[in-house]
Amino acid sequence: MPVGPAAHGTAPTAADATVGLAADYFQTYSVVGLLTVVGVLFVAVAFGAGRLLRPVVPTPEKLLTYECGVDPVGEGWAHTQVRYYVYAFLYVIFAVDSIFLFPWATVFADPGYGATTLVEMFVFLGFLAVGLLYAYKKGVLSWT
Secondary structure (H helix, E strand, O other): OOOOHHHHOOOOOHHHHHHHHHHHHHHHHHHHHHHHHHHHHHHHHHHHHHHHHOOOOOOOOOOOOOEOOEOOOOOOOOOOOOHHHHHHHHHHHHHHHHHHHHHHHHHHOOOOOHHHHHHHHHHHHHHHHHHHHHHHHOOOOOOO
16 A cells, blocks of 8 residues: 555655655665764773773782783883984975875876876975975984
């Protein structure tokens, strides 16, 4: 037995189509919401089960800081030199550069994109050059 306007002998209207689209729209988000709730519950149950099932026997050995099997010596506070962060930053700059080069090379060959991609690449390389010049002026690139 038909339901809706077809049951009364009238043709479906644009409003009926809009209601149908809205129902489909919210149904897809309800599936995402349900999966999110199930995921959060799964993690909560796993952590709760781990907390209930694990043995709790605190000993002085278990409370020590673990350093690759070696007993800790000295304080837990250690100074880290900033230059290591600068080297990591320089690595990220050049890694991003190499990641950008491959798609650029493929798009550069397409007709109509040559001049645009060439300008974009030189702007990008200009930013990299400014960063490299800054690192050079700060003396970061000299190994001591």
